[in-house]
Amino acid sequence: MNKILKAIESNAVSKPRQIAFRGQNHIGDVQSISYFELNKEVDMVANLFLAMQAKCIALRADNSLDWLVIDLAAMKAKVCLVPVPTFFTDQQVEHTLAESGADVLVGDWKDKVDPITCIRNMPIYLYASGNERRYLPETSKITFTSGSTGSPKGVCLSEQNIENVSLALAKSMEADQVCHLSLLPLSTLLENVTSIYVPILLGITSQIYKSETLGLTGSSQLNVKAFAEALVQFQPNSMVLVPAILMALIQLVSREPALSDSLKFVAVGGARVAPELIEQAHQLGIPAYEGYGLSEFASVVSLNTENHSKAGTSGRLLPHVEAKLSEENELLIKGNSALGYINEPFTDEWFATGDLASIDSEGYVTIEGRKKNQIISGFGRNISPEWVESRAQVFLPECPMVVTGDAEASLTAIVGAGKAIEERIERLNQTLPDYARIKNLLIVSDMSARKEWFTSNGRPKRKHIESWASCIHKQYIADPLVTAKTVKTQFEYSEI
Missing domain, CATH: 3.30.300.30 (ANL, C-terminal domain)
Known part of the structure; x- marks a missing residue:
């Protein structure tokens, strides 16, 4: 059993009444789950997946407490999970299902087949994709990128990949952070890791609300007024933002300084961040720190923190990762690399990121830009x-x-x-x-x-x-x- 699941069991014994997650369920009701209840729910749903003999589960739904229970239960049952972004087009969804060979669908799939049951407010469907399993052995999760073209690419991650990055991030967090707010879609690997696994390892409370409650629509639209109201109501200590939302937060705090009072750590990733933006955030009391990551390395690769930060960089490498530059200054990375893409295992020792970068004498990584023409939007989407x-x-x-x-x-x-x-x-x-x-x-x-x-x-x-x-x-x-x-x-x- 990995350390994330062990932490659930340990917390259920040592602090059973501690709230693990607070937020909304799939149908929008506000609820809380203690660590004792979380351990019980994860066991129950994992046993259901085992009884169904599920091989690969495709989960498509908005953020909710039910989403995270399904995610953790699949991990415990050792069933491959495929988070499907709700903003994918019909063509991208069909591609995702065909590539993964999913045999069980959970969540919002009314257009596919009739549900066979419902668990934690989530409908469950059996699905015949017509394809044999193509994902790599030992795959725990397949994360599909938004896709630089219309066909997203599936990255096969092992349980060890996910555990490594979660442990490293948990060690980098400050001990006085007790309340995290999940803002981005949980189907995004970065948010999946930072809003579910890291809080469990730290034994703190993570707040999981539906996107609309927080002012988010789709993958790249923000109702700033609703976002501000959420900050007042939920008083988070930590969040993960993309640059476009950081810009919105800066505008908000410049008008209402008290909105940043509860914040202790705000990680920013998904696209390059201008140093001036980070500096402006710090001047306003927003503890924003830029990081860098790839799905091929289970999300985060490097990160600035309160104790180790340098403006204009993406921070230092996490302990389990190594990096060097090619002759063309392309960033090459090894350590915690994914198993590979679907039906395409990684065999090279060093992974070529496609990013031009520099690494200074103190180990800080600076991303200069894409090697090719690919656009990375302010919301972290590859286009x-x-x-x-x-x-x-x-x-x-x-x-x-x-x-x-x-x-x-x-x-x-x-x-x-x-x-x-x-x-x-x-x-x-x-x-x-x-x-x-x-x-x-x-x-x-x-x-x-x-x-x-x-x-x-x-x-x-x-x-x-x-x-x-x-x-x-x-x-x-x-x-x-x-x-x-x-x-x-x-x-x-x-x-x-």
Whole structure:
């Protein structure tokens, strides 16, 4: 039995009445679960999975206390679990089920088959995927990335992978933190680890509420007023944020300083964070610390903490991880690497991350950027601009388009002029998952006039285009080729 499950049993004996998790169940009722009750519930559901002879469980549901019990029960029953993000498109969901070969579905699957039973408010379905098991031996969890294209990639993680990173993070936390708030979707590996496993190892209380209660919709939309109200009500000591939500928190605290009073540790990851943003947070009393991680290493690889922090870096490596740079300054990592991708075991000693980086003499890692063109949004979603651009050809065949938005809260499309551009962009957005939709639109009257934007064979020079788009957004300088601008921001601070 791994140390996470042992901690549940130990806490159930040493402090049975201590609240392990507080929040909402799957149907929205507010409840609490003590460590004694958690141990009992996990055992009961694990026995159910064993009786069903479940091999691979796909869990699709909003955050809830029921979600975490299903997750821990699958771990105890040694059944592979596949968390399925609720913001995946139908095509991505079908791909996930087909790739994993899931035989049991738990949660929101009304469109599939009729449920056979219900456990902890969660419907359970038997499912015939038609595929044999393709995940690797010893796989405890398959985490599917949001996908840089329409087909997410499944990372096979062992129980040991998950235990290693959870223990390392628990050791890095301050002892006086007694109340964590889960904000991001639990289907996100980082949130899964930091909101369930780490609090159990620390023996503290974690608060798990539905996304709407906290102001979150989908993967990248935030109701700032609801978020502020949640901070007042739940008084968390710790949270994990993506950069876009950190920016919202900074705006909130700048107006209502008391909102940060309870905070002792705020980890920020999922995308690059500007050093100025971290500095601004600290000046406002927000203890924000940047980290870096990969699904291929069970989430966190490096982290800044209160005692070991350097602005502009992603912190020091966790103890079980080693890193070095290639000749091209690509970050290479080993230690706690995943088993591999579905049907594709890792065999190399060092894993090439695809990130350009530097490592200073004190061991602090700085991520410089992606080796290729992949965009990582401010909400931590991986997006290939070529994917969105190719989808746009269906709706705007006569209009060239280039997509930008690395580390931003939303994507920007620079597009040639044409009829009903905005309407056609909206139609395009309906075919994309929410994190890959175009929210900012710059219409250029004649993109062909920008010779410096394209190579001789017509391929976009992305750095030139991104630089121009950044100037437009930051300075709003009038440009003779810009005939229209539509900027739909993720956060409406004026509503507060």
